[in-house]
Amino acid sequence: MLDVSVAYNRYKFVGHEFLTWLWFIIETEPSRLRKLDPELLNLQVGNRIVLENIAHDKVENITIKGDDAGLEEGRLALRKGAVVTELNMEYKSGDHLWRFTVKGESLNISGLKPPESGNVESKEDIEGAVLEKVYLYEKVITLLDKLYQVFIKIRLDNQWPQTIVPKIKNWIHSIK
Amino acid sequence: MGLLSSTVSITRYTVDGKIKEPILETVATGLKKHTITDIDDNVADKAVGWTSFENPFKPDFEGSTFVFGTLMLFSLRVDKKAIPAQIVKKYQTLEVARRIAETKRDHLSRNEKKLIKEAIINKLCLKVPATPNIYDIIWHYEASSLWFFTNLKTANEELETLFSKTFKINLIRLFPYTCAELAAELTSAEKNALNQLTPTSFRE
DSSP, X not given: OOOHHHHHHHTHHHHXXXXXXXXXXXXXXXXXXXXXXXXXXXXXXXXXXXXXXXXTTEEEEXXXXXXXXTHHHHHHHHHTTOEEEEEEEEEEETTEEEEEEEETTTOOEEEEEOOOOOOOOSTTHHHHHHHHHHXXXXXXXXXXXXXXXXXXXXXXXXXXXXXXXXXXXXXXXXXX | OOTTSXXXXXXXXXXXXXXXXXXXXXXXXXXXXXXXXXXXXXXXXXXXXXXXSSOTTSOOOSTTTTEETTEEEEEEEEEEOOOOHHXXXXXXXXXXXXXXXXXXXXXXXXXXXXXXXXXXXXXXHHHSOOEEEEEEEEEETTTTEEEESOOOHHHHHHHHHXXXXXXXXXXXXXXXXXXXXXXXXXXXXXXHHHHTOOOOOOOO
16 A cells, blocks of 8 residues: 555545536436445535646636536536536435535545434533534445445546546536 | 434544453543543643543543444544634734843844743733534444544544554554555455556446
């Protein structure tokens, strides 16, 4: 295994490609997501996307915020060669909704807001509350792990340059 | 943002190795040995140590207070004293002037000024209370997995250092490369491909 600090910088691009692919899958093949998580009702892009475009040694960051963040500006940036570096998402499972942001370079999760859970009113409630929260966080983490596993297998396979990249390009450039 | 907050941030780790059996006793011993110590009446400007999730200002690792179901839950506490540079400068300038007047010299040497500054910082550190920052940790021992409830780089570095010092095993942060290498069950051909991977261009 490579040295962790070297690998972090060298493989940032994999995280950015993961989020770009994920946006593509969310938009074009949502049924594929349900195969990974049978309880999933919906996974959609939330209210913030950050993209990065590196051209001629210059880095341009584009942040799109707002409830209708989307998406045209983001796609326009993709068309100019940007990749997604941060993606806010909404995940619905059963009657519950999670909101969270994933940063591509680290796969860190931030702003994770799980569904409401019971109030802690006494010391005796703490253990139950902790276990409930852990269960709710685990749902998102498991989903992300599964998505990343699917992505990395595809990314390391010949189907990535031959099939997937042309499809993603087609998606990016077909949007008016 | 603690584990029970309405919104959290999580950095994930793989725990690289196993600790000595009996596990709970070894963990409790390590937590007790590296429990945060109070620095409010001390010249130290920073302290880092473990604390209890339920009672972070009065750490207690007796019994199995850090065990919740199959999980271990405790917190990292980083106490820091922030002394504004302008305050240090003010007292240093006054003290330098007093010494010059007292010794009837033109100026003080660089080393004398440095010693004055250190003495002032130490004196102020005794008066300024430390600001505590608490970050919760969930350790799924069987899964060799750990969640740290912050994405702050400095806090993550403190965690990695203290964890290794306490339990004599390392934490490996999960990011795109380590997630692929450690958690995606890659074949050796896939691992080779990972080592040679280059960025994709989505431009036409």
